[in-house]
Amino acid sequence: MVEFHEAEGIAILLWAAEPEDPQRLATPFFHAAAAAAMDVPVEIYFTARSVHLLVPGVAEQLRASERFDKTVLDAMREAVSHGARLLACTDALHAQGLEAKGLIPECSGHGGAVQFMARAADLRWRTLVF
Numbered sequence: 001m002v003e004f005h006e007a008e009g010i011a012i013l014l015w016a017a018e019p020e021d022p023q024r025l026a027t028p029f030f031h032a033a034a035a036a037a038m039d040v041p042v043e044i045y046f047t048a049r050s051v052h053l054l055v056p057g058v059a060e061q062l063r064a065s066e067r068f069d070k071t072v073l074d075a076m077r078e079a080v081s082h083g084a085r086l087l088a089c090t091d092a093l094h095a096q097g098l099e100a101k102g103l104i105p106e107c108s109g110h111g112g113a114v115q116f117m118a119r120a121a122d123l124r125w126r127t128l129v130f
Contacts (some may be wrong), residue, residue, distance in 0.1 A: 009041035011119035013129045014050035019058055021070065026064035028130040029084075031076035036082035043085050045116045046107075051092045054103040073104075080106045087111030 012032055017024050028044065046054055053059045059073035070078075081087060089112035093100055096105045100110065119125045 007040055007126045008122070008124035009043065009119065009126075011033045011116055011117055011125055011127045012044045013127065014044060014046050014053075015048055015129055017053070017130045018049040019026050019052045019062060020049070022062040023064050024130065025053070025059075025062060025072045026068065026070070026075045028128070029072070029079045031128065032079035032084040033075070034084050036079060037082045039083075041085075042083065043087055043111065043115075043119065044079070044130065045087050045089060047089045047092045049092075049096065049110070051088055051096055051098055054086065054088050055098060056102070056104055056105045059104070075104055076104075080108075085109070087115070088117065089113070 012028055014028055017028055018050050032042045032044055040074050046099045059076055060071050062072040076086065085108045086106055088103060088107055090100060091112055110116065
C-alpha cells in the first residue's frame with residue numbers, strides 16, 4: 001500500500017517562462033490555481049526574464065494561444081484569487097533593469113534563491129520549475 005503524505009505547500013519557480021515565449025506561460029498559473037483551490041499554500045517565484053510578467057501591461061498583452069481567450073494576467077489573477085502568492089526576485093529585477101516598486105498589485109512581495117531553496121530543502125514542500 002502506498003502511503004500518502006500531504007504537502008504543506010507548493011513552490012513554483014518560473015525560470016524559462018519568458019514573455020517572449022507566451023505559449024509556456026499559462027501552464028504554471030493553472031497548476032498554481034489548481035493547488036491553491038485545493039487549499040494548498042502556493043508560492044510562485046519569478047526569476048530571470050519572468051519578472052517582466054510582473055510589470056504592468058506585459059502579462060495582459062500575452063496569450064498562450066490565439067485560440068485561448070484568457071490573457072496570461074487572467075491566469076495569474078486566477079491563481080492569486082485562490083490564494084497563490086506571486087514573489088519577485090530582487091536580483092532578477094535588478095538584472096533586468098526593473099524597479100521593485102510599481103509592479104502589478106497581484107505581486108505580494110519579494111522572494112529569491114534563498115527562499116525558494118528553503119522550500120526545496122523542506123521535505124514538507126513540493127517544488128516545480130517552469
